[in-house]
Amino acid sequence: MNPRSCVNIHKEWDIVGARQLGREMAKEIGFGTVDQARIATAVSELARNIYLYAKNGQVCFEYIYTNSQKGILMTAVDTGPGIKDISRVMQDGYTTSGGLGAGLPGVKRLMDEFDIESAAGEGTKIKAIKWIR
Amino acid sequence: MNPRSCVNIHKEWDIVGARQLGREMAKEIGFGTVDQARIATAVSELARNIYLYAKNGQVCFEYIYTNSQKGILMTAVDTGPGIKDISRVMQDGYTTSGGLGAGLPGVKRLMDEFDIESAAGEGTKIKAIKWIR
Amino acid sequence: MEETIRKNTVKYQKLLQKYIETQDEKSLYDLELISKAFIKKNILPEELINLHIQAMERIYPQLLEEYKLSMEFLLEATVFYGLALQEVDYLRQEKDVLTSEISVAANMQKTLLGTQRPEVSGLDIGAISVPAHQMNGDYHHFTKGSNGTIGIAIADVVGKGIPAALCMSMIKYAMDSYPEATMSPNKVLENLNRVVERNIDPSMFITMCYAHYLPAESKLRLSSAGHEPGYIFRAETEEFEEVRAKGIVLGVMPDATYREYELAIQKDDLIIFLTDGVSECRDGDRFIETEELLEVIRKYIDLPAQELVENVYQYFEKLQDFQLRDDFTLIVLRKEV
């Protein structure tokens, strides 16, 4: 069985909750200190996006396994305004955080796999995976 | 009186000697840890340039004082091939160190004032000042 | 910067102390916010380490000498990280300057190459030209002669981007000096070829198709300088007919000559011109086949000409994940009467 744990994001404090859950699950399955910190940072970015732009949403974590690897999958879902121009927000240098290399391109860098689906008016769904090295 | 101390640069080991002298003089006059490290790094870059491209040269240090400030002045002189296109080597991104942000633009950043004179075939003279904050 | 550091030293120290005592996630979240602010204010990694050292010295005044030394060592190791980081600002500025310069040039090019679809009763014309980058290396142009002849030019410079765009303007200015409507298509190409050959870089060339549509006679006369073949959709059979015209590209042979082809056009026939940015669209690593392109055109064939070309463009834009690999130009003319 592969339990899935989620944190609802409504207020800023929930970002901390999501980070904590993500970090604990990452530690549990065997990620090192550096990767724990990176996963927590990625969670922050996703949760903060929900908090700032969609107001309501959820960040979920689950373990994933392949024949040769194990890792953590995080899913951030919201029913906010959605992203009109995905290629633009995924552009490096274009970040809501004013060019810190963060934002969604930052999440993509911190994690190993990244996928985004969004429709204007319908919300956004982001999946990101980090594998244990 | 303002004594001037110099280190001749012939071999790689001399780079270490120049760093040491620069750091000691910087510490002596009251620079903090961060600035000591930056000054040492700037010395490294200048001394290494001499060692790699001019073979022979000298790095000198002296204290300088104005009414309101005191600081350290370093002078790197060589009689090497000189720099043909100064504007090009002073360009960011163009560095002999392969884009680490170092090279001469790096020295300029690490120090507060920077001046370069060079003539092809006659060698190069670089002056750089760091003021105590 | 000094000010920010001083203000944040206390905050950092408190957070650090709290974290050492409780290891709570909240302190780490607050730390994230501080560290972001640091980067925004250009506080370099070595300064962060120094701030950490100072905080530790206050929290643990009896800290081991070895610890302090180890931190000085670490600080030293981060100086180059700081230097590398400072390049971000510089690079971003440089890139912005170039990008804005290019966008000004792209706008100029738009003004310069702007062409109006001529209003001709009984002829429905649609045209779209979208550059892969900011500047267009495809060219198209319409003219309407006093005798009613419609001139249609479509061209593609080798490559794309700024060099292609620069080259493109050559065609524009050279064409400006010709009495197009009265000069036969092959003569237009022969003249252009001489200009291009004289002025173009040896590694470049231009493909071009020039056509006259004669409404009174319902005839299309065209010549091609190595350009992508066009098509005629025959209303009667509902089949596409390839319009292949022989001729060498512009800019290679100083004295090239071109043949003129003549085709009869029937009511409701559709004349199609395009550049290889249309015919060589890619779906992932796969190139689309001609049949596929024609099927897409067929799909929208009943639409007014301008809607037709726009729909075809949108189809391929999406197929290619919104990233054009080459300039895309598509022109259609429908004989309505």
Place this chain on the structure above:
Amino acid sequence: MEETIRKNTVKYQKLLQKYIETQDEKSLYDLELISKAFIKKNILPEELINLHIQAMERIYPQLLEEYKLSMEFLLEATVFYGLALQEVDYLRQEKDVLTSEISVAANMQKTLLGTQRPEVSGLDIGAISVPAHQMNGDYHHFTKGSNGTIGIAIADVVGKGIPAALCMSMIKYAMDSYPEATMSPNKVLENLNRVVERNIDPSMFITMCYAHYLPAESKLRLSSAGHEPGYIFRAETEEFEEVRAKGIVLGVMPDATYREYELAIQKDDLIIFLTDGVSECRDGDRFIETEELLEVIRKYIDLPAQELVENVYQYFEKLQDFQLRDDFTLIVLRKEV
């Protein structure tokens, strides 16, 4: 990357231990070399901190728990520094793509605008044109008519860089279509003005001076479209004479007309044409004065024409700290007989 870290962990640990024991500069120098290698291999700051933690744990197995926690905290603080650093790579790549595209275009432009100084016995011609950025928004061109007339064109588009360069090619192609040698200077400008006015962006214009030198009659005929005044150095008096010709810039008034001026040239006189990139050089925040420019020219006045212009250029290049603010074009003609 893993591999580099592993290899360097041992080295880092040894250096750290040595430094803690002896505090020698040599370890710090070696550390510098390692840290440079780390950055080159994209080892991020948080990984460096982690490597430091591991080294310390090995050197001091009984290290305080507080120390370890403080280092974890520091590691966390550096994650954003790592992200910002990664942007450097990305930005550098983007910039390189643009720069190389522009440099291809700049080379094309050089081929395109290339002009030969005509060989005329008794006339020594020197010309230099250096763009401030990669592409040139200044234009100059020489022609030699069958009647011996030397045509000299010098022009400057508003602004510099790519947009100016794109615009510049308009002059080139339009000029190509004129029988320059037999058309009077004012007619050349009037014709060009119509082309420019039709095609140029409303916020742009071009200044231009067009001249004919008639060796047989020792006369200079010229017209100016708002261009920077030229000079004649009179050998007899050793004084500079300003050549101010009235006329509005190209591209503003559709039906502008230009006056033709005629000057007699004596043996050893020097005719000087320039763009405002020469006359508006800056020394720091100070603009040079006309007298200063003329003094510099005077300094090199005995040199052959080409050496003269090159020396003047080098003088101002150095004065401006090797950073041209505008395209720089200087032409001189010396009547030797």
Place this chain on the structure above:
Amino acid sequence: MNLSVNVQEDSNVKVLEVSGEIDAYTAPELKETLMPLMRESGNEIEVDLENVQYMDSTGLGVFVSALKASKESGSHYTLKNVQDRVFRIFEITGLSEIIEIKAAIRGGNE
């Protein structure tokens, strides 16, 4: 070098007080303020260049496009207090013939 543009409304006349250097980097700022006013119909605008010591051809370009826009909108502008170095380039380019520069209060040129 920065450029600042202040708009003063002074009994039917809008006065643009410009100060700083007008070059390729700052000209867009002037353009953003001046052009919308020029495109509106019936505006009377004075551009005060007393505090502009330097202007390059990009700056002239702004005034050229303002002139072209004014022909369509029927708005009108004049320049005043133009400094010597700046006036020189209006003169050289022949633009002083088609752009109204208020001679009476032109600082230092008369």
